[in-house]
Amino acid sequence: MTTIFKDGMFQEESWTRVEPEADLPQNRHILVPVATFLAHANALKNRGNFGVEVAPPDKVEELAAHLDELPLISVVFPSFADGRAFSAARILREQMAYKGDIRATGSYILDQVPLARRCGVSSFEIVKPEVLKALKAGEWPEVTKYLQPVGTVHEIPEGTRPWARRSVRELPVAAE
Amino acid sequence: MYRYDEFDHSFVTQRTEQFKDQVRRRLAGELSEDEFKPLRLMNGLYLQLHAYMLRVAIPYGTLNGRQMRKLAHIARTYDRGYGHFTTRQNIQFNWPKLEDTPAILEELAEVEMHAIQTSGNCIRNVTADHFAGAAADEIADPRPYAEILRQWSSLHPEFSFLPRKFKIAITGAPNDRAAVQVHDIGLQLTRNEAGEVGFEVFVGGGLGRTPMIGRKVRDFLPEEDLLAYSEAILRVYNRYGRRDNKYKARIKILVHETGLEELKADIEAEFEKIRHGVLRLPDEEVRRIEAYFAPPPLEVGSDLSADVEARRETDAAFAQFLAHNLNPHRVPGYTSVTLSMKPIGGIPGDASDDQMDVIADLAEQFGHDEIRISHEQNVILPHVKLSDLPVLFDKLVAAGIAEGNAGLITDIIACPGMDYCALATARSIPVAQRISERFGAAERQAEIGELKIKISGCINACGHHHVGHIGILGLEKKGEEFYQITLGGSANENASIGEIVGRGFSSEEVVDAVEKLVDTYMGLRTGKDETFLEAYRRVGDEPFKETLYGAA
Numbered sequence: 001m002t003t004i005f006k007d008g009m010f011q012e013e014s015w016t017r018v019e020p021e022a023d024l025p026q027n028r029h030i031l032v033p034v035a036t037f038l039a040h041a042n043a044l045k046n047r048g049n050f051g052v053e054v055a056p057p058d059k060v061e062e063l064a065a066h067l068d069e070l071p072l073i074s075v076v077f078p079s080f081a082d083g084r085a086f087s088a089a090r091i092l093r094e095q096m097a098y099k100g101d102i103r104a105t106g107s108y109i110l111d112q113v114p115l116a117r118r119c120g121v122s123s124f125e126i127v128k129p130e131v132l133k134a135l136k137a138g139e140w141p142e143v144t145k146y147l148q149p150v151g152t153v154h155e156i157p158e159g160t161r162p163w164a165r166r167s168v169r170e171l172p173v174a175a176e
Numbered sequence: 177m178y179r180y181d182e183f184d185h186s187f188v189t190q191r192t193e194q195f196k197d198q199v200r201r202r203l204a205g206e207l208s209e210d211e212f213k214p215l216r217l218m219n220g221l222y223l224q225l226h227a228y229m230l231r232v233a234i235p236y237g238t239l240n241g242r243q244m245r246k247l248a249h250i251a252r253t254y255d256r257g258y259g260h261f262t263t264r265q266n267i268q269f270n271w272p273k274l275e276d277t278p279a280i281l282e283e284l285a286e287v288e289m290h291a292i293q294t295s296g297n298c299i300r301n302v303t304a305d306h307f308a309g310a311a312a313d314e315i316a317d318p319r320p321y322a323e324i325l326r327q328w329s330s331l332h333p334e335f336s337f338l339p340r341k342f343k344i345a346i347t348g349a350p351n352d353r354a355a356v357q358v359h360d361i362g363l364q365l366t367r368n369e370a371g372e373v374g375f376e377v378f379v380g381g382g383l384g385r386t387p388m389i390g391r392k393v394r395d396f397l398p399e400e401d402l403l404a405y406s407e408a409i410l411r412v413y414n415r416y417g418r419r420d421n422k423y424k425a426r427i428k429i430l431v432h433e434t435g436l437e438e439l440k441a442d443i444e445a446e447f448e449k450i451r452h453g454v455l456r457l458p459d460e461e462v463r464r465i466e467a468y469f470a471p472p473p474l475e476v477g478s479d480l481s482a483d484v485e486a487r488r489e490t491d492a493a494f495a496q497f498l499a500h501n502l503n504p505h506r507v508p509g510y511t512s513v514t515l516s517m518k519p520i521g522g523i524p525g526d527a528s529d530d531q532m533d534v535i536a537d538l539a540e541q542f543g544h545d546e547i548r549i550s551h552e553q554n555v556i557l558p559h560v561k562l563s564d565l566p567v568l569f570d571k572l573v574a575a576g577i578a579e580g581n582a583g584l585i586t587d588i589i590a591c592p593g594m595d596y597c598a599l600a601t602a603r604s605i606p607v608a609q610r611i612s613e614r615f616g617a618a619e620r621q622a623e624i625g626e627l628k629i630k631i632s633g634c635i636n637a638c639g640h641h642h643v644g645h646i647g648i649l650g651l652e653k654k655g656e657e658f659y660q661i662t663l664g665g666s667a668n669e670n671a672s673i674g675e676i677v678g679r680g681f682s683s684e685e686v687v688d689a690v691e692k693l694v695d696t697y698m699g700l701r702t703g704k705d706e707t708f709l710e711a712y713r714r715v716g717d718e719p720f721k722e723t724l725y726g727a728a
């Protein structure tokens with residue numbers, strides 16, 4: 001079981017990651033690589049209970065024809081220093097109009113959670129215990145004023161400046 | 177200059193609080209040093225050889241007296257009484273304590289300053305021509321665009337974990353003083369046939385281990401597309417830039433390995449998808465930002481007075497200062513004055529707390545409260561009345577920042593080198609000091625003319641040696657420092673990467689080697705108006721090789 005953080009709630013879910021080339025196990029929720037999905041798209045859609053995992057250097061554009069039938073796309077941070085998942089999420093939301101769940105997974109750190117949310121990530125598979133602890137304690141280390149618009153989540157225009165926005169959450173950082 | 181509104185104040189205050197919390201988590205052990213590293217770097221905090229180093233942003237090198245006084249205060253209170261101006265027009269403090277850094281950032285926020293994105297694998301401080309808004313040769317002031325880019329890139333959610341750092345420079349004059357062709361993105365302001373302002377765009381320039389001149393991807397990018405096009409470049413880079421080897425992770429390598437035409441097509445395809453979106457620059461917003469940079473009211477003045485001319489005849493140091501440290505101003509009767517942070521035998525770019533206070537006073541008294549930091553590590557007062565020059569000069573002399581050497585052989589760029597830096601393989605500062613002393617005589621420098629020496633203490637090239645007319649790279653072999661010399665580099669509109677002239681020199685030999693090169697140039701130049709770089713480009717490296725290593 002792994003903890004998923006979504007819409008401010010924590011829930012336990014069980015997902016089995018399917019290795020490339022491996023058989024698809026029955027009766028379980030599975031996450032499959034992009035290549036596996038493309039090779040078995042129809043079988044998977046009939047089967048249900050699956051998500052596609054986009055790991056760099058996968059291109060999200062390859063999923064374009066299937067988006068309506070994909071309830072879950074997971075974007076991978078191979079390490080916290082690898083920011084490709086941010087672009088993957090934004091492209092899915094802003095350019096491909098994907099409406100399903102985008103889930104961050106991998107080695108991201110707490111400070112990347114608010115950034116990922118702005119890029120369109122809607123749920124988080126939490127691997128690091130300190131991230132779970134901080135999120136459960138209500139920490140949300142974010143500057144809630146934004147200087148660049150994104151087309152992923154609703155943000156409130158601030159004043160007359162064309163790109164000044166503030167968070168709908170307006171969750172303050174520690175001292176404000 | 178740009179002034180914060182309530183929104184900006186809140187932004188920087190929140191960022192300071194966020195960093196304070198990151199420091200707390202690090203000190204409490206909730207963040208490992210590995211995890212803290214990218215967070216502190218994104219706020220300009222490095223761990224150096226002996227201590228932490230805090231790099232404070234000076235956006236496009238522009239600041240006022242109040243801000244300079246605050247930097248002096250920080251140097252005095254939290255450091256050892258000095259700061260170091262950098263080649264990104266920033267300032268760094270070499271000895272702050274980790275636990276003091278939140279307090280320093282709070283003090284900076286009081287004067288609308290911060291350390292956001294002065295390091296880390298993100299978009300760094302956008303640099304611009306240090307004579308912006310004043311230079312006679314300017315097409316348009318680059319600072320409003322630099323400010324627009326600064327805002328857009330600040331805490332960008334998508335581009336804060338790029339493959340590697342990302343540097344943008346912009347110049348508004350055809351004579352490029354901002355080195356745009358050795359930046360990840362270089363922007364050259366230009367006008368099209370209809371008279372509209374836009375940009376020539378270069379991508380993939382850079383120094384470091386693999387120096388490259390930027391490749392032109394656009395002859396004319398309309399003003400309104402500045403952000404959308406920049407976002408397209410950054411997205412392509414974030415997705416496809418190499419992450420397997422940090423030394424091959426800059427966008428220049430992506431340009432080189434992908435090929436210019438293919439990469440250009442990728443950028444244009446991405447741009448097509450977003451150009452009509454929310455990033456399109458509204459004209460009124462550009463004009464609103466531009467208004468912050470409106471020139472001060474300057475009454476057209478007269479040329480140098482007879483008094484000043486008379487003093488020039490009798491005062492050699494003053495004459496030297498007038499000859500080298502003034503840049504033509506667009507308003508008659510005014511000039512932009514370079515205050516040299518390169519005293520003979522001194523440390524390039526260092527300024528004491530007292531000097532910073534003096535600069536603040538002089539800017540308020542003589543310079544419409546405007547100060548610039550140049551990427552050549554000097555300080556500029558951009559709007560000075562010609563008739564104020566004698567009294568200004570006397571005050572600069574008293575403060576030790578009146579050397580009339582701007583653009584001359586002792587106006588050396590040097591990185592901090594092994595005296596401070598954990599990456600360095602050799603010292604840079606002592607070599608700069610010895611070269612400065614060797615050529616320090618005023619008449620000799622003036623006779624040699626324009627000659628840019630740039631020194632780096634390792635192959636990361638922070639001292640820009642690749643684009644020095646004479647470049648010096650400090651390396652280490654079997655525990656000994658040695659110095660490799662390159663010739664013919666340049667970072668202006670005719671940018672070029674210097675060529676290695678031959679085997680390196682020991683620390684003892686390197687100054688003699690530079691002197692031989694200079695003497696050779698003096699012997700073969702067609703006249704005083706042929707600079708070292710022009711002569712080198714005319715004759716090639718043979719005469720210089722011969723003087724260093726004997727006939728082949």
